[in-house]
Amino acid sequence: MSVNGYHVAVVGATGAVGHQMIKTLEDRNFPVSKLTLLSSSRSAGTKLTFKGQEIEVQEATPESFEGVQIALFSAGGSVSKQLAKEAVKRGAIVIDNTSAFRMDEDVPLVVPEVNEEDLKWHNGIIANPNCSTIQMVVALEPIRKHFGLNKIIVSTYQAVSGAGVSAIEELKQQTRDILEEKEPKANILPVKSDEKHYQIAFNAIPQIDKFQENGFTFEEMKMINETKKIMHKNDLEVAATCVRLPVITGHSESVYIEIERDDVSVEDIQKVLKDAPGVTLQDDPAEQVYPMPAYCVGKYDTFVGRIRKDLDKANGFHLWVVSDNLLKGAALNSVQIAESLIKLNLV
Amino acid sequence: MSVNGYHVAVVGATGAVGHQMIKTLEDRNFPVSKLTLLSSSRSAGTKLTFKGQEIEVQEATPESFEGVQIALFSAGGSVSKQLAKEAVKRGAIVIDNTSAFRMDEDVPLVVPEVNEEDLKWHNGIIANPNCSTIQMVVALEPIRKHFGLNKIIVSTYQAVSGAGVSAIEELKQQTRDILEEKEPKANILPVKSDEKHYQIAFNAIPQIDKFQENGFTFEEMKMINETKKIMHKNDLEVAATCVRLPVITGHSESVYIEIERDDVSVEDIQKVLKDAPGVTLQDDPAEQVYPMPAYCVGKYDTFVGRIRKDLDKANGFHLWVVSDNLLKGAALNSVQIAESLIKLNLV
Known part of the structure; x- marks a missing residue:
């Protein structure tokens, strides 16, 4: 040094x-x-x-x-x-x-x-x-290491700050306009260089980055390909649907996984995540404790909650993963x- | 009569x-x-x-x-x-x-x-x-009828109007407060009669209705049980994650399905949905055409787009389903x- x-x-x-x-x-x-x-x-x-x-x-x-x-x-x-x-x-x-x-x-x-x-x-x-990849692999790698990982299906809930300062301004201006019953103007989202722009205030746009030949967006393909590369696991099945929301900062992800073992409990997964680097477990449904983007801003960790076993597959689990997309992302x-x-x- | x-x-x-x-x-x-x-x-x-x-x-x-x-x-x-x-x-x-x-x-x-x-x-x-069940079965029943249906994994993006007029007012007031850099107050969402209330403006809350013993919310269990009952298919595998968003009206759903056949194309599914009652197909990625909640308000139909074949499973498909939760829902x-x-x- x-x-x-x-x-x-x-x-x-x-x-x-x-x-x-x-x-x-x-x-x-x-x-x-x-x-x-x-x-x-x-x-x-x-x-x-x-x-x-x-x-x-x-x-x-x-x-x-x-x-x-x-x-x-x-x-x-x-x-x-x-x-x-x-x-x-x-x-x-x-x-x-x-x-x-x-x-x-x-x-x-x-x-x-x-x-x-x-x-x-x-x-x-x-x-x-990519921001949405990082928080997902931080949450899933400890699970993969302990129990193996075969499949991921993720739906994202992504904040506008991922698209830059001008997207934040667009969300705020559109929100003000709608509350004042004016027509909102869209110039930035979903993709500045794409042809059409849609209102993001009080809306959800199922497009982040441009569409590829296979019908997936580039953002979705980033999550799919980057996850396999980072985890060194080319045969991992990954599918993603990426959606932009009227949230300023903080990406959320609804993640379904299938692990290799079918004798693992929710408590086993919670225990592994409690000790995992960069992860904060926020998972107590009885006390309404789960991660949310509005409460993760400015924090370093990836927050994981709502861990539950699939009702049909013994090796299937559902999780909710949130992180500050400008920081850990x-x-x-x-x-x-x-x-x-x-x-x-x-x- | x-x-x-x-x-x-x-x-x-x-x-x-x-x-x-x-x-x-x-x-x-x-x-x-x-x-x-x-x-x-x-x-x-x-x-x-x-x-x-x-x-x-x-x-x-x-x-x-x-x-x-x-x-x-x-x-x-x-x-x-x-x-x-x-x-x-x-x-x-x-x-x-x-x-x-x-x-x-x-x-x-x-x-x-x-x-x-x-x-x-x-x-x-x-x-x-339930609102979130209705639009999903309207979109999936034509697919089930033609190609069989084994599995559904859905993540929802739900509007506040599903929680009533007071929830709409809460979203608007919190939004105004945040734009004016005041502290937002939460009294209604996620569940009025539950103990804790969280900000919905510029946030996403992964709780709709109360939590059940199994870690799923009642809203999620409604989607799971009602779908089986409506489709008369008790062995259908269904899993749901329900999330409340800062959207006034219009529920969206990211839906993954596995059908019975593995020789079906995206075009086959599109053709079936084009002719399906109560469905409007909005699916042209090249032209950035897909359904969005802000543009479905006041309309009767269920809008379906972003249909794409899973990259790993030949019988797997992804869809994006949007409808006015106060109308069709x-x-x-x-x-x-x-x-x-x-x-x-x-x-």
Whole structure:
């Protein structure tokens, strides 16, 4: 480790996730010797605060990465494709929060609680999984390890902050308009670059990211493919339906699983999750205790509750999984990867 | 048929569903010779309009049903338990929208598009299923009939209007408070008579109705048991997770099914649903066409889209099912039952 810490860069510093990255580096007292904040030319010049010091955001160029040791990217896939290799060329390790490299065979896709060991074979770029994938594997990996895992069917309840600051503003403005009986305007959701936009206020949109040939959305395919890669289990059956909700922050997931054993009780699963890293068990129906997005904001853990045995299949279980999509789903997981790199002497 | 139509009573006339019942009777030009509007003593005296005429709501008592031929109940299970048999005793046929009699062996549980024939063995009381059950069986019965059906796993996205007018007001007030950065107050949801209440604005609550011994909520058990009864299929595997959302009206459902055959395509399912009664197919991912609650309000049909084949199981399919929970989920289905009774000469 450098005596005074590491030179860290945040690419996409002015975005919803970028803000959380800076805050998380500060909150966790990550060893930063120098912090370089980068963005598009449009946002360059913005001033942000880190540990009481103002830092001016600069336009990201290949040269921005001279001297950078750890670069946290969260500025969209095209920026990562353009600049991540430039950063690696200049000696930085890139932790990329976009989908640009996640499925590349020579790029580890890492959730530290699940597959920290995969960091050992990185070639400069490490991918941070999709938000909805991360919280699901944090909850399911302890179960897989103890009881085996054959099948996952997940339906998501996703917050708008996953689509950025402008989506949050759109939700708030539409909500105000509807309460004042004005016609709401839709310009961002479900996908800014797609043709049609729909109201998200008081609505549920069953589309996140663009549709693929097979009828699944790219978000759904991310959950399916990333889960298999992170768990090193290509024969795992995974299906996903991803839905955007009028929630600002906090993704929820209704998860059905089939494990390998059929002699496992709800209490067995609860016990395993109680001891699992990054998991908080909130599961007491008699006391109406279960996770909810409004109460997970700003917290690091993945919250699991409503664990119950399927009424038909002895190896089937249902769970409700909630986490802050900007933290464990993005910024926190990226910073945790950086912490793991230090711990494993890989940086 | 009576020359001038039937003497109809609406019990719970001042509630969210009661309002829709009166409107639906009018909109569908149901043959009403006299309309009696009933409620608790608290709401008695309220004046409501039917076909341009003001009608004063009266307190519901056993004597209120003298001369009534068709009584539509939607005033809560305890009112139905107290008064439905009194109405039958006085010669009325009761169509009950509460859960009071749904699982009674001598009470038909009817969705006209699915099991209209069950009306023939009624003994005075006919039960209207739970809102979330109705739209699901309307979408799945045509599939079951053509291709067989073995398994259903459903996660719901339910609107607050299912919990009544006060829940709608609570959602709106909490939403205003949060937008003005005030602390929101929760007094109604998830279950008014339960101990704890949680914010619904910008949140998702994985509890609808009270918890049962087995960890499922009563709402979830309703979906499970009612679906088997309506489809006359006790060996059908059904599992449900029911979630309340900040949506005013319109329930959505992410449904996974396994059919009997494994040689069926998405197009086969689409073709069957296109011709199915009460179903509108909205399924064109390339054009971003899929059902959404905000766009189903005030419509009679159940909307189905996002139909896709499971990537692992040849007999597995995923669907997204949306309907107006106050109409097909409650008032419309009750009025349709009354229409079927007339058609089958049962009243």
